[in-house]
Amino acid sequence: MRKFTFILMALFMGTIAKAQNDYTKSLNGIQWVKIDSKTDIVVKTHSANELLIKSGPEVKTPDRAKGLKLVGEGGTDNTNVGFSVVQDGNTLIVYNLRKNKGAEIYLPASQNIAVKSTWNGDIEIEGFSGEIEADAQLNGSIKLMDVNGPVTANSLNGALEVVFGKVTQSSPISLYSTNGAVDVSLPSNTPANLALSTLNGNVYTDFDVQADDKDGLKSVLGRNINTSINGGGVKISMKSTNGNMYLRKK
Amino acid sequence: METLSDEMIMQKVSEGNLDLLKELFDRHHKHVYNFLYKMSGDHMLAEDLTQDVFYKLIKYRNSYNNGSFLSWMFTIARNSLKTHYTRNHKPHDNIEVLSYKAVEEENDVSENNAHLQYALSQLDPYDRELVILNRYREIKYDDLAEIMGSTPGAVKTRVCRILKKLKNIYLESI
Amino acid sequence: MEKNHVFDQIPDYLDGNLNKSAKTAFEKHIHQCADCQKEMEEMKMLFNLFEEEVPTPSSRLRAKFESALEQEKTNQGRVVQMSGKKSSNWTGSALKIAASIALLVAAFQMGSLFQQRKVSDDIAQLQEETNQMKQTAMLSLMENQSASKRIQGVNYIEEFEQPDEAIIQALANRLLYDENDNVRMTAFEALANFSSSETVKNAFIEALGQEKNPSIQVAIIQALVQIQEKKAAEPMKKLLEKEDTQPFIKNQIRAVLPSIT
Numbered sequence: 001m002r003k004f005t006f007i008l009m010a011l012f013m014g015t016i017a018k019a020q021n022d023y024t025k026s027l028n029g030i031q032w033v034k035i036d037s038k039t040d041i042v043v044k045t046h047s048a049n050e051l052l053i054k055s056g057p058e059v060k061t062p063d064r065a066k067g068l069k070l071v072g073e074g075g076t077d078n079t080n081v082g083f084s085v086v087q088d089g090n091t092l093i094v095y096n097l098r099k100n101k102g103a104e105i106y107l108p109a110s111q112n113i114a115v116k117s118t119w120n121g122d123i124e125i126e127g128f129s130g131e132i133e134a135d136a137q138l139n140g141s142i143k144l145m146d147v148n149g150p151v152t153a154n155s156l157n158g159a160l161e162v163v164f165g166k167v168t169q170s171s172p173i174s175l176y177s178t179n180g181a182v183d184v185s186l187p188s189n190t191p192a193n194l195a196l197s198t199l200n201g202n203v204y205t206d207f208d209v210q211a212d213d214k215d216g217l218k219s220v221l222g223r224n225i226n227t228s229i230n231g232g233g234v235k236i237s238m239k240s241t242n243g244n245m246y247l248r249k250k
Numbered sequence: 251m252e253t254l255s256d257e258m259i260m261q262k263v264s265e266g267n268l269d270l271l272k273e274l275f276d277r278h279h280k281h282v283y284n285f286l287y288k289m290s291g292d293h294m295l296a297e298d299l300t301q302d303v304f305y306k307l308i309k310y311r312n313s314y315n316n317g318s319f320l321s322w323m324f325t326i327a328r329n330s331l332k333t334h335y336t337r338n339h340k341p342h343d344n345i346e347v348l349s350y351k352a353v354e355e356e357n358d359v360s361e362n363n364a365h366l367q368y369a370l371s372q373l374d375p376y377d378r379e380l381v382i383l384n385r386y387r388e389i390k391y392d393d394l395a396e397i398m399g400s401t402p403g404a405v406k407t408r409v410c411r412i413l414k415k416l417k418n419i420y421l422e423s424i
Numbered sequence: 425m426e427k428n429h430v431f432d433q434i435p436d437y438l439d440g441n442l443n444k445s446a447k448t449a450f451e452k453h454i455h456q457c458a459d460c461q462k463e464m465e466e467m468k469m470l471f472n473l474f475e476e477e478v479p480t481p482s483s484r485l486r487a488k489f490e491s492a493l494e495q496e497k498t499n500q501g502r503v504v505q506m507s508g509k510k511s512s513n514w515t516g517s518a519l520k521i522a523a524s525i526a527l528l529v530a531a532f533q534m535g536s537l538f539q540q541r542k543v544s545d546d547i548a549q550l551q552e553e554t555n556q557m558k559q560t561a562m563l564s565l566m567e568n569q570s571a572s573k574r575i576q577g578v579n580y581i582e583e584f585e586q587p588d589e590a591i592i593q594a595l596a597n598r599l600l601y602d603e604n605d606n607v608r609m610t611a612f613e614a615l616a617n618f619s620s621s622e623t624v625k626n627a628f629i630e631a632l633g634q635e636k637n638p639s640i641q642v643a644i645i646q647a648l649v650q651i652q653e654k655k656a657a658e659p660m661k662k663l664l665e666k667e668d669t670q671p672f673i674k675n676q677i678r679a680v681l682p683s684i685t
Contacts, residue, residue, distance in 0.1 A: 032569065091569075112570070133571050135605065150572035154605040156638070171572040172579060174606040178639040178670075199642065200672075235579060239609070241639040242672060268497050275489055283481045297481050304489050306556075308496050313560045315567055325590055332588070366473045385474040399593040399623050410432050417470045 023053040023079040031090040032112045038119040040102030045109040045127040052106035053081050070097050149173050155180050172235040181243040188249040191233030196225040198240045205247035256319035264311045282327050288382045291367055302330045321396040369420040377412045384409045430460050434467050558583050571604040581614040596627035605637045616647050632659040638670045649680045657685045
C-alpha cells in the first residue's frame with residue numbers, strides 16, 4: 001500500500017488526491033498563515049477552508065529514528081510531514097523543519113499569507129487574492145503568479161517576479177530586491193501610482209513612463225521614476241538596488 | 251481599583267468601559283493641569299486645555315496602543331498646548347507676557363511660586379517642558395524620552411543640566 | 425576625592441533613584457564636600473518649590489469632564505441599543521435621552537461663559553480636528569498586523585506639511601524596529617524628506633548600526649552623506665570591518681567616507 005501511494009504521488013504531483021501522509025488543519029478564525037522555510041516552498045490554492053501540506057515523495061525517516069520525532073529550530077514535528085504547525089492568536093505559524101526537501105502547501109485563495117525563506121529556498125505563490133508577504137532573506141527567489149495584492153515582497157540575492165491579475169486598490173504594493181532583478185507584469189489598464197527606483201540597475205518598461213531626473217542633475221539615489229498610469233490609483237513601489245527592473249504590460 | 255495600572259484601566263476604557271475614565275481623571279487631572287499651568291502661566295488656559303486633554307482621551311480611546319499611559323496622555327497635552335499657540339499665532343516662548351501674567355494674575359499664589367514661574371519662563375520651551383515633566387515622579391526617564399522623542403540617557407543628562415540652570419536663575423531672582 | 429563632585433547624582437539622590445551602593449558612596453562624599461552639600465540644599469529647595477501646592481483647578485473642570493463622559497456614554501449606548509433586542513425598555517431610554525439633554529443644557533450653560541472666545545476659533549478648530557484624525561489614523565495604521573497597511577500608514581506622511589514630533593518618532597520606530605524590510609525601507613524614504621530634524625538624523629545613525637538589509641544600508645549612507653553628517657563616520661567604519669557586509673556597500677563607504685571625515 002505504501003509503495004502504491006509512493007508511485008501515485010510521484011505520478012500525480014499536485015493533484016487533489018489526498019495521500020496518506022498529507023496534513024490538514026482547519027483555518028477557522030485564522031487571519032494570517034505564516035510559513036517559514038529553509039527550502040523551496042510552493043503555495044497554491046484549493047477550495048477547502050483548511051491548510052493542506054503535501055510533502056511530496058514520502059519522507060524517509062532513518063531507521064534509527066523510528067518512534068522519534070523530528071525536531072528543528074521552529075519546534076517539533078507535530079504533523080508527521082516534517083512541519084511544525086502552531087496557532088498564535090489569529091495567526092497560524094507553519095514551520096518547515098526539513099533542510100533539504102521542498103513542499104507544497106494548499107490554502108484557500110482569499111487567505112492572507114506571509115512566506116519567509118531563510119536560506120536557499122525559492123518561494124512560489126500562485127493564484128491568491130488575499131494579502132501576500134514574501135521575504136527571501138538569502139539566496140532564494142520569489143515568484144508570485146496570478147495574484148491581486150496587496151503584495152509586500154523582498155529578496156536579497158534572488159530574482160523577484162510578480163504577475164498580477166486585476167490589482168486590488170485598497171492598500172499599497174511594495175516590491176524590493178537588493179541584488180536580484182525585479183520583474184513585474186501588470187494588466188495594461190491597471191490604475192496605479194508607480195514609484196520605480198534603482199541605484200545601479202536599469203529600468204525597462206513598455207508602460208508610458210519617464211524618468212524625472214532634471215537635465216544634467218543626476219539624482220543622488222540613482223534613477224527614480226514617479227508617475228501615474230491610467231489616471232492614477234494604488235501606490236506600487238518597486239526598487240532594485242543592484243539589479244535591473246522590468247515592468248511589463250500583460 | 252487601586253491596584254490596576256493606568257495602562258490596564260485605559261485598555262478597559264478602549265474596550266468600552268467608559269466609566270473607568272473617571273478613575274484616570276481622578277489620578278491625573280491635577281498633574282495635567284499643573285503641567286499646563288506651569289507651561290503657560292495662565293489658569294484659565296490651563297483649565298481649558300486640561301479639559302481638552304480629557305475630551306481627547308474620551309474621543310481617541312480606540313487609538314490607545316497599550317504603550318505607557320502617561321506618555322500618551324502627556325503627548326496629547328503637549329499637542330494641545332502647541333495647537334493652542336499655533337492657532338493664536340503667539341510664539342510659544344513669549345517670555346515677558348508669560349512671566350508678568352504669572353506674577354500679576356496670581357494674587358493667591360505665594361511669592362516663591364511666582365519666582366519659580368519667572369525662572370521657568372526664562373528657559374527654552376523645550377527645556378521648560380522637560381524639567382516640568384521630570385518633576386512628576388511617576389514619569390520615568392523612559393516615558394520622558396518617549397514623550398519628548400529622545401533617548402532616556404540623553405534626557406537624563408539634559409534634565410540634570412536644566413535643573414541646575416533653573417536653580418541658578420531662581421536664586422538670582424529672589 | 426574633592427575632584428569627584430557628585431553634582432550629577434543630586435537629582436537622582438533626592439528622588440530616591442540611586443541604588444544602595446551608589447547611595448552610600450554619594451552620602452559619604454556629601455559629608456566631606458561643602459560644595460556638593462550646598463548644591464544639594466539648593467536643589468532640595470528647588471524641588472520643594474515644585475511640590476508646593478499650586479492652586480487646584482476649579483470644580484468646573486470635573487463637571488465638564490463628567491458631562492462629556494456621560495454624553496459619550498449615551499452615544500455609545502444608542503449604538504448598542506439599535507443592534508440589541510427589539511423589546512427595548514422605552515421608558516428607560518426616554519429617561520436616558522432626557523438625562524442627556526439635561527446634561528447638554530447644563531454643559532452649555534457652564535460653557536457659555538467661555539463660548540465667546542471659542543467661536544472665532546471654530547474654523548481653525550475644524551482644520552485641527554481633521555489633522556488630528558489624520559494623525560490618529562496614520563499612527564494606528566502603522567501598528568497594523570499587515571505590512572501593506574503599515575506601509576500605507578507610513579505613506580500618509582504626504583498628507584502632512586509639517587508633521588509633528590510624534591509622527592516623526594513613530595516613523596523612526598518603524599525604520600528601527602519593524603520586522604518587515606519593505607516597511608523599514610518605506611519609513612526610511614518618508615524620513616529622508618525631513619533629514620534636517622535631529623530626531624531623523626539620530627534615527628538614521630542608529631539604524632545604520634543595526635540594519636541588515638543592504639538596500640536600506642546604502643540608502644541611509646547616501647542620505648547621511650548628502651547632509652554631511654559627521655556622526656555617520658563611526659557606524660560606517662564599523663560596517664567596513666564587518667565580514668558579512670556586502671562588497672558594494674563597502675565600496676560605497678570607501679568612496680564617501682573621505683567627504684564627511
